[in-house]
Amino acid sequence: MPLTKQAIRRYRAIDQCLSNRQRIWTTDALLAVLSTSYNEHTGSNDGVGRTTLFDDLQAMKEGGDTGFDAPICYSRKKGHHYTVPGYSIFRIPLTGSDVVILQQALHALQAIRGIGLATALDDIIRRMNGRLALAGSLDDIPTILQFEEAPNYTGTNWLQPLYDSIQRQQPVRLGYQSYRAMTATEQVVHPYLLKSYQHRWFLLGYSPAKAELQVFALDRITACADTAVAYVPSAVNFDTHFQHVIGPTVPAGEQPTTVHLRFAHGRAPYVQTKPLHPTQCEVASTPAGLELTLYLVPNPELVTRLLSFGADVEVLAPATLRATMRKRLRAALASYNN
Template sequence: MPPSNNALLRYATLDECLQRRARRWTFAELQAAVAERLDAQLGTRGKVSVRTLREDLKNMRPGGSTGYEAPIAFSAEQGYYYSEAGYSIFNMPVTIEDLAVLHQVLRTLRQLQGLGMADELRELVQRLELRLSYQERLQDRVAVQFEQAPQYQGQQWLKDLYAAIGAQQSVWVAYQPFGAEMATREVVSPYLLKQYNGRWFVVGQRHGRAASVFALDRIQGLEPADEPYQASPSDPATWFEKLIGVSLLPDAQEAVVQLRFTPGRLPYVLTKPMHASQQVRETEHGPVVELRVVPTRELLTLLLSFGGAVEVLGPAELREMVQQELWRAVAHYGEEVT
């Protein structure tokens, strides 16, 4: 089991003391130094017990549970000290097991760089990569591959919107929907950043109007506003519990969507549910997948992506919408390509 944060802080404090070989460290002095550090950083307001400190020294020594193999020695004349000059638990080389973990973590960190929420993250990744570049014991083989974060057009707004949500700061948003000739500018109180299907959206209250969802790639400008922040009366994250996608339809009613999949497609849907409400009902004609959701354009798009592998049994309005879209698709293939 990995050591706790308190234990790591104690080990670091002991390491710092034992490196100072010019000073004679008694057990009581080490105990006092560790207690002072814990109080300063964690506000413990207590002492470190004799038993705890003895266990820490034991765990740091060769054969101890930490793996530090620290050369901790003791003599009546010198007290506690490192018998190896220049030793520190932080000088330990990165092991091959550590490298395997770090290489995979680096790939995850690269995904977060695209969010633009922490400029320091880029420097951190570069430092880690530089450190790992000097280790030649591990071949750079990919064991875990994530979807690469694309250079999304609206990602430059993520950092400012994230900060505005945290600070409860209203903002001016210049927004140009697809098909609009120019952007319109209005004040928005942002509530939530949400990603769906590789795109980022911000959910917020439009001042003087209803709450809306804005695609970040359609935002043309963003700046702080002087108007008071309008807090949400409920948790915006719950607004999407009955939805597939990001379309807010306050007046729409939840429906039971019934779907019949082909035997070849059904296992994929069962192992990767389309929605948290997904259930399977056995019928005389085979399994029927049921979703309790508000019908949205994103749901329609998802159903169409299954092509002929799904039949919408209900509700009737959704079945008709899917049928009409499929007829339109078939019509494209009734003429020769020119």
Template structure:
């Protein structure tokens, strides 16, 4: 649980205590109640400090969160609300809160490919009625392709990942004459350039695969095969990847490339990868030299090729050779 959620849990615990006027609450009572709530909801046997609860009371009294709670101390020892009808859960939403909710709903509506959104649509409608959210034209639109094949597997695989269920996948890659069968532990759905992929490890040897959803022919649950996690597939798995392709046969390298004035500013403001850094600015002609630390996969080369003659890969040698060969092949097609 994040620190923000911990704080929210404490605020609501203190609120619940102070609304219970059948009991008198000391500071230590509030500390104990917050510690018990943390254990109940998180299983953490950590004692909340007196100082933390004192700061929580101060925060609730202030207007920083919009609470302005009327918390008072009486008999120099006990805490209560001076207004017995007050509760932080009964506060009306401000116009700023309503505007933020409108923005959040706009974004949620862009994910209508997932059944989870349709399940939530009634909740959104009730929320709109409850707080008078305004209907408006969307002001955010994500790139998508409704004609893309394989979208029918999106919700199916999502549910299997959520329930940690082993699945059987019948897959027909572009390079294979016939479909193949895989039993995998699915971990993640990932989108790249309007194409969806599922990542998972093969049952038996735990080899990691990614499958494009538009090449999947069949998906079935296999609950008899116990689900397993891959410790190597974590939140940092894609840190050195452009796109979705990563395996042991693809080397990782520090790639240095030069960009002319027509591409340099574009690349500077829209980095090709999180690791990108500018290592040289040739101010006379507007060109720049960049470096990235990435896996040399097909998506990396596709990005470099997309800049045409405006970018030249300088190192490593293997990447330079590959780029030169691809440009020669393209030139020959047009020759």
């Protein structure tokens, strides 16, 4: 079972006590410390009971879910104490296999370019290698996982400063030039989220000038600097914000609708094994193809995704989306006819 915040606080308090070998830690002494800590965090006067203390000590000794295996003993002369001088449950050394697992995870994290986390972890693991005197280095580990990257993508240089701004809840002044604009413009943005889609990065943030949540492609940002205005916290739950769309664009005020598609039988297995959206549902298999539905809000990313299937997909409904697809495909055909 996962550790609760209260359990972690108690373990930390017990650890601090037992790490202090200048005092004999009787049961009553530990209870006094735990009760004071508990009451300060909860605002109650209930304190911590003896059963809870003994359960915590036993859990710390046995490991299990905590993974501590702490060398805790009790004697009348020494009270509750660590048998290993200098021991702390928060200073547990990593084993060689732990480092190997971390190294493999680092290789996967290195696919995230620009944020800087991979570089920081690289340095940490190198220091771990030195402490554990392990042979070899990160360069000796064969690549097992390889992620596709967008070549020469120009937006990653803004990931680190925007990531920091979101963490600090710091509004920024963005220079931004959309693909349709002739020149860049500046505006204040309250940054909330960095989202990746189709090998591109996007910033979602509140724009006071527009009085709405906006999406900014990082490769169109020309400048980014802190600005001295009060931060406006997000009122959006980003865990559910994108549940009815494909991509980062959520059309304001639009409600989800049922999108009815028909795929050619030759393309159907690819869509069955890699659904377009979590709401994808198969409704029929006819001589003309596989029919399925999606429940979402049509947006530019959906249109682009459907266009990528070429002649292998037909939009049956809604009529507005079908008309959009017809117009785009006719324009494409006209380009080839010319």
